[in-house]
Amino acid sequence: MAKDPSFDVVSQVDMQVMDDCINVTLKTITTRFDLKDQDIEVDFNRGEKTITITAGSDYILNQVKDILTPSMIKRGLHKKAINVKKKEKASGDGVREVNEIINGIDKEIGKQIVKDIKEMKLKVQASIQDEQVRVSGAKKDDLQAVMTMLKEKDYPVPLQYINFR
Numbered sequence: 001m002a003k004d005p006s007f008d009v010v011s012q013v014d015m016q017v018m019d020d021c022i023n024v025t026l027k028t029i030t031t032r033f034d035l036k037d038q039d040i041e042v043d044f045n046r047g048e049k050t051i052t053i054t055a056g057s058d059y060i061l062n063q064v065k066d067i068l069t070p071s072m073i074k075r076g077l078h079k080k081a082i083n084v085k086k087k088e089k090a091s092g093d094g095v096r097e098v099n100e101i102i103n104g105i106d107k108e109i110g111k112q113i114v115k116d117i118k119e120m121k122l123k124v125q126a127s128i129q130d131e132q133v134r135v136s137g138a139k140k141d142d143l144q145a146v147m148t149m150l151k152e153k154d155y156p157v158p159l160q161y162i163n164f165r
Helices: 015-031 058-074 107-119 140-152
Strands: 006-010 041-045 050-055 082-089 095-101 124-129 132-137 160-162
Touching: 006 140, 015 041, 015 058, 050 058, 058 095, 107 124, 107 132, 107 140, 124 140, 132 140
Parallel strands: none
Antiparallel strands: 006 132, 006 160, 041 050, 050 095, 082 095, 124 132
16 A cells, blocks of 8 residues: 555745736736826846836835736735735835745744644644645545645645645
8 A cells, every 4th residue: 555645735836827917917007097107117037036016106006016916816826925025215206115926835834834733633744844844644534624724724825735645
C-alpha cells in the first residue's frame, strides 16, 4: 500500500493571470471618463513580484485599486494576494504605492497553521516545508476536516490546497 494520504497548503499566484488583471485595469483606465486624462501608471514587475501604482492623488490611486481588485477576484485570485509594501510621495502631488504579490507561506504563518492543526487533536501530522505546509494522516476524512478548518480561519494570505493524494 502507498504512504499515508497527504496534501500541501500553499499560497501561490499565477503570474500570467495577474498580468491579465493588470492589462484589464490599464484598458479600463483608458476608457473611463473620470480617469482618462489623469497621469496614472501601473507597472507590473514579474521578477520582483511587485505592482507599482502611481497616481495624482490618493483618491485616484484608490480608484485604480478598485478596478484591479474585482478583476483579480473575477479571475480566481484572492484580494489578499497583493499586500501594500510601501506608500510614498511621487513627483508633484502624486502618490506611489508599491504592492508585493504574496507567493509562499512565510515561517510565522506556517507555524500558526501547524498550531491550529494540532489544536484539532486529529491524527494528522503537519510540517513546514520551505514555503508550504504538508499535512498527512491515515484517514482522508481527517485531512478533509483539516481543509475545512483552514478555509474557515482568516489568515493574512490566500491558501490553496494541492497534491491531495
